[in-house]
Amino acid sequence: MIADNAKIHHATRAKAERLASLLQAEYPALQLRATHNEDESQVVGWLVVATTEGEEQTIYEGDKLPEIADLLDACDEAGIDPEAGAEEEKPSGSVVQDHYRIQYREASSNKQTCGDWLAERLVADTHGPNGFMVDDLTAILSANGLDMSAKWAQLPYSGQKGWIGRYRMNGRQVLEKHVAMAGIYIDQTGARVKPHADWLAGMRTKHAKWIAKQEKLAALAEEIAA
Numbered sequence: 129m130i131a132d133n134a135k136i137h138h139a140t141r142a143k144a145e146r147l148a149s150l151l152q153a154e155y156p157a158l159q160l161r162a163t164h165n166e167d168e169s170q171v172v173g174w175l176v177v178a179t180t181e182g183e184e185q186t187i188y189e190g191d192k193l194p195e196i197a198d199l200l201d202a203c204d205e206a207g208i209d210p211e212a213g214a215e216e217e218k219p220s221g222s223v224v225q226d227h228y229r230i231q232y233r234e235a236s237s238n239k240q241t242c243g244d245w246l247a248e249r250l251v252a253d254t255h256g257p258n259g260f261m262v263d264d265l266t267a268i269l270s271a272n273g274l275d276m277s278a279k280w281a282q283l284p285y286s287g288q289k290g291w292i293g294r295y296r297m298n299g300r301q302v303l304e305k306h307v308a309m310a311g312i313y314i315d316q317t318g319a320r321v322k323p324h325a326d327w328l329a330g331m332r333t334k335h336a337k338w339i340a341k342q343e344k345l346a347a348l349a350e351e352i353a354a
Contacts, residue, residue: 136162136171143193144174150196151176154293155210158187158199178208197301200294201280209290245327246304246313253315262292264316269299271314272306308332309339 136144148160157180163173176188176199187202188194203210254264262284270276280298283291307313308331313321323331332339 135169140171140193147193147196151210154297155199157208157210157212158203160193163189176202178203178206178210180208180212195301197280197298200297203294211290211293245324246300246307246331249313249315249321249323250300260292260296262295265296265299267316268314269303271316271318272303272310274299274302274306278302304331305335305338308335309342 144160144162151158151160157178159177159179161175161177162171163175164170165172173189173191174193175186176194178185178187185206185208187206187208188199200210202208250265250268253268254261266276266284269281275281280295280302283295283298288294307323308328311322311328313323315321
């Protein structure tokens with residue numbers, strides 16, 4: 129957890145709280161922890177620890193907060209089910225308390241997402257009377273130009289426990305980058321939808337470096353092909 133007197137930028141604290149609440153709500157085997165300097169006056173880095181069968185294993189350590197997709201990939205490589213213990217009491221020592229987890233769930237229509245524009249759109253497009261429809265999500269990911277040969281995209285064929293949660297989260301994380309770059313979301317029927325302006329602006333800022341890199345690569349490919 130973050131020491132009471134530790135210095136940390138308010139935006140970083142807020143992001144850490146959102147990540148920790150997401151882990152608590154959806155991936156209870158994972159726990160975000162802050163690391164401090166010797167006198168605990170400054171947050172200097174982050175750990176994500178996976179707890180399985182009472183044993184802890186560090187799956188991430190760095191000076192920046194990790195992306196959820198990277199954590200799920202790390203779990204996949206280590207053979208860890210991040211959803212393990214979903215019905216058990218959550219471990220102590222997290223950056224946030226239970227009320228953040230409740231707020232996280234209450235922000236969404238189905239109590240399972242972060243509640244932003246894309247999350248709500250995916251709920252509408254991939255859920256029916258019988259629950260989540262994985263084929264519709266796959267159709268959306270393909271329609272929006274994602275690389276479906278990537279390791280995470282092969283999860284439906286892996287037979288691994290908990291693959292659905294990892295597939296949905298990884299897919300959503302990559303999808304938001306593509307939608308931010310294109311400025312258009314394509315649903316499972318092929319219909320083209322303009323994202324909410326505020327969400328789109330935020331995602332373009334969040335993924336500015338990635339978008340710039342993709343645009344540069346595309347320009348280079350056109351130059352080579354010319």
